[in-house]
Amino acid sequence: MGYERVMPSHLPQLILLPGLLNDAELWRDQISGLSDVARVWVPDLTPYATIREMAEHVLAGAEPTFALAGFSMGGYVAQDIARIAPERIERLALLDTSIHVDTPQRAAQRQALNKAAAKGGTFLGIGQAIMKSYIDASRLDDAELTGRIVDMTQRLGREVFLRQNSLEREDGEAALRALRVPLVIIVGENDQITPAEGHRAMAAAIGCTHLVVIPDTGHMAPMEAPGPVNGALRHWLARPAGKR
Known part of the structure; x- marks a missing residue:
């Protein structure tokens, strides 16, 4: 049964x-x-x-x-x-x-990130270079965790990043x-x-x-x-x- x-x-x-x-x-x-x-x-x-x-x-x-x-x-x-x-x-x-x-500082950071992301080439998503600002330092060597984050953000890609990073927040x-x-x-x-x-x-x-x-x-x-x-x-x- x-x-x-x-x-x-x-x-x-x-x-x-x-x-x-x-x-x-x-x-x-x-x-x-x-x-x-x-x-x-x-x-x-x-x-x-x-x-x-x-x-x-x-x-x-x-x-x-x-x-x-x-x-x-x-x-x-x-x-x-x-x-x-x-x-x-x-x-x-x-x-x-x-x-x-967003504070003026955060707004400026978003503009800089969008400018960099719009240049073309390979879109790295939340790549290893900026991973240290996204997860705790104790987890930077956790290949499964960092791999999941990199794969997810690369899968969604440049257009989604540019669109979402440009959103006006109230x-x-x-x-x-x-x-x-x-x-x-x-x-x-x-x-x-x-x-x-x-x-x-x-x-x-x-x-x-x-x-x-x-x-x-x-x-x-x-x-x-x-x-x-x-x-x-x-x-x-x-x-x-x-x-x-």
Whole structure:
């Protein structure tokens, strides 16, 4: 007699939003590790030229209500969803991201990266040269981890990078502060792209009392530290609805 696993219908939909030059590979360990507590969907954000287009794509494909987690650029998409359809969000997680517009310094960095990427030649994605700013120093010799990141970013390619790195990012503080749902903020302790200190300020600004700082972890927390990330998301999914 065969056995077919039947997913309980009461499990919430969990939408995992990738970051810049990321796809579902970013969330591989969350897709498998949280399958017993949620029905996971990772939308493809790569075709879209604005944060609003990404948010509208997610809302068009989502169930009426859902749990929402956004990583890095995906955090800005989550904030826009909170801005235009807050009633559909049952709970919100923000990972290694920001709620503010780019500083002039960060905007200049983006312009420089776009200029370099547009020159042609082989597109290296998040290659070894800049890997040290994306993951913790202790993981730079982890060939499996770095290989997954390089392969993912090279697969998505130059056009996606230029499009996503040019996105205009809006301030999300007011939209997030207005939510009355379970919130969690997760960040790698040694995140150089969106530092932990900024996440502490973010938590204070939006009234989030659940802040998880993961030791020995850089910006790519879902890939670098799947155990702690899954544990934090599992706890967040289990918290009572309707309470921050």
